[in-house]
Amino acid sequence: MTQTLPAPWQRAATGANLLASDGALGVTIFEEMTTLAMQTGAINLGQGFPDEDGPEEIKAAARAAIAAGSNQYAPGKGIPQLRKAVSAHQSRFYGLDPDPDTEIIVTTGATEGIAASLLAFVGPGDEVLTFEPFYDSYGAIIGLSGATHVTAPLLAPGFLPDTAALEAAFTDRTKVVLLNNPHNPTGAVFPREVLQRVVDLARKHDAIIITDEVYEHLTFGVRHIPVATLPGATDRTVTISSAGKTFSFTGWKVGWLSGPEHLVAAIRTVKQFLTYSSGTPFQSAIATALALPDEFYEGISATLRKKRDILSEGLRAAGLDVFTPDGTYFVNVDTSPLGIRDSVDLARRLPGLVGVAAIPVPVFCHPEGAERTRSLLRFAFCKRDEVLEEAAARLATLRDRL
Incomplete structure (x- = not known):
């Protein structure tokens, strides 16, 4: 009996965790969180893109x-x-x-x-x-x-x-x-x-x-x-x-x-x-x-490090366990200290709770890995300082709002 292989689009969707067990096609977690942020007026720290342009030159x-x-x-x-x-x-x-x-x-x-x-x-x-x-x-x-x-x-x-x-x-x-x-x-x-x-x-x-x-x-x-x-x-x-x-x-x-x-x-x-x-x-x-000079490259790293620290302070104030990153736009936290083991559920509630959107790490994993990272959330800090300061202040209220 000839086995029917999934269509290419189904293989792509499955690989990106977009296809449910019943075959229903979902949206990316980025689209879902962005939609929630827009509906609630939340600060979107989900998708990793800056809210400022690069150099004028x-x-x-x-x-x-x-x-x-x-x-x-x-x-x-x-x-x-x-x-x-x-x-x-x-x-x-x-x-x-x-x-x-x-x-x-x-x-x-x-x-x-x-x-x-x-x-x-x-x-x-x-x-x-x-x-x-x-x-x-x-x-x-x-x-x-x-x-x-x-x-x-x-x-x-x-x-x-x-x-x-x-x-x-x-x-x-x-x-x-x-x-x-x-x-x-x-x-x-x-x-x-x-x-x-x-x-x-x-x-x-x-x-x-x-x-x-x-x-x-x-x-x-x-x-x-x-x-x-x-x-x-x-x-x-x-x-x-x-x-x-x-x-x-x-x-x-x-x-x-x-x-x-x-x-x-x-x-x-x-x-x-x-x-x-x-x-x-x-x-x-x-x-x-x-071809920009070394000062540019050193400057972007120093600026981003400051942004990381602003957001991390608010995450710690929320009672979350912060894993300080050595690079990228992203900081990850463990929600377990708040008694929360399901970061996917928290990510969906977070915009309404405190007005900040994040991405649950399990969506970046296969099932076994999703269980291992079940309580982890990812926040992007590539935003203007004032946006991060407001997000940090909102996140600091999370423990009380829960």
């Missing part, structure tokens, strides 16, 4: 590019100016030297880079390994590809992997390791020894490493280490980043990837039939952005 560069006529298709692999800027950035910060012509592709955000990379290398019968919790689009694209999504847990309070569980997650079918560092949703920045262990296991099992490093410049007191710089990683690692998080222009959707020529050529084959190209004047502007 970057906007001016985009306007200048539009005025100069950069409004038609860019080359499929990106305009030369941006590919050279990405190469210079990798050299300046990490000592890497990717060839702008053969080892770099500009993508429509990091999301397309991840999708094109996975679709280039995996299919039915293959396994893709990620840490858990995982960003929801990873599960969607893995599901769409037909590959099997395998996870290794990150454990609170530091959200580092259990070494034995990580080793056990690798098999002879592991085709790709998809590594997010700095990590969304936990805010962990993985130390060298953790990253090197991943590399060593990938080499042992002959797996490709795809790294999502969009928060590379948003770390607090610790240094981001690109996987591609580690011994044994260079010839099997595709590094992905984007302009949205670093420069606060998430709506421009300008990303890029770099890696060895044979891997990049395979990804380009897929990518050119997704969007082909996009955002020509924005590509030019981001080339300008990548």
Whole structure:
């Protein structure tokens, strides 16, 4: 008897935890929480996007590019100016030297880079390994590809992997390791020894490493280490980043990837039939952005760290157990000290209780991981100081309102 496989859209929905057991299609948790925030007038600390634009000189560069006529298709692999800027950035910060012509592709955000990379290398019968919790689009694209999504847990309070569980997650079918560092949703920045262990296991099992490093410049007191710089990683690692998080222009959707020529050529084959190209004047502007001085990069990290601390103070005042992040836009809390074990239920009540919206961490997990993270909530702190101060004041009343 022939088995009927789920349709591609069903595999994608299942991978992103959008398909109920009865087959009903739900909405993303981001859409649900945003709707609740709008209905209640709550401060939305769910979805991770800034409420302020990035530097004026970057906007001016985009306007200048539009005025100069950069409004038609860019080359499929990106305009030369941006590919050279990405190469210079990798050299300046990490000592890497990717060839702008053969080892770099500009993508429509990091999301397309991840999708094109996975679709280039995996299919039915293959396994893709990620840490858990995982960003929801990873599960969607893995599901769409037909590959099997395998996870290794990150454990609170530091959200580092259990070494034995990580080793056990690798098999002879592991085709790709998809590594997010700095990590969304936990805010962990993985130390060298953790990253090197991943590399060593990938080499042992002959797996490709795809790294999502969009928060590379948003770390607090610790240094981001690109996987591609580690011994044994260079010839099997595709590094992905984007302009949205670093420069606060998430709506421009300008990303890029770099890696060895044979891997990049395979990804380009897929990518050119997704969007082909996009955002020509924005590509030019981001080339300008990548050349900004060190003071800019140091400043965005210091500013974001202050925002983290403002929000964390209110979360602690609420009686929540706060896991202080080393990077990203996000801080996670444990609701257990308030006697609450179901963060999904609390997330749905929170906008009405105190006027703040957050995201429950279990939605970023498979069922076993959802149980392990059942009492965790994620808050985004990439907002104006006055917004965070108001949110902190509201959250401080949570214990009384419960």
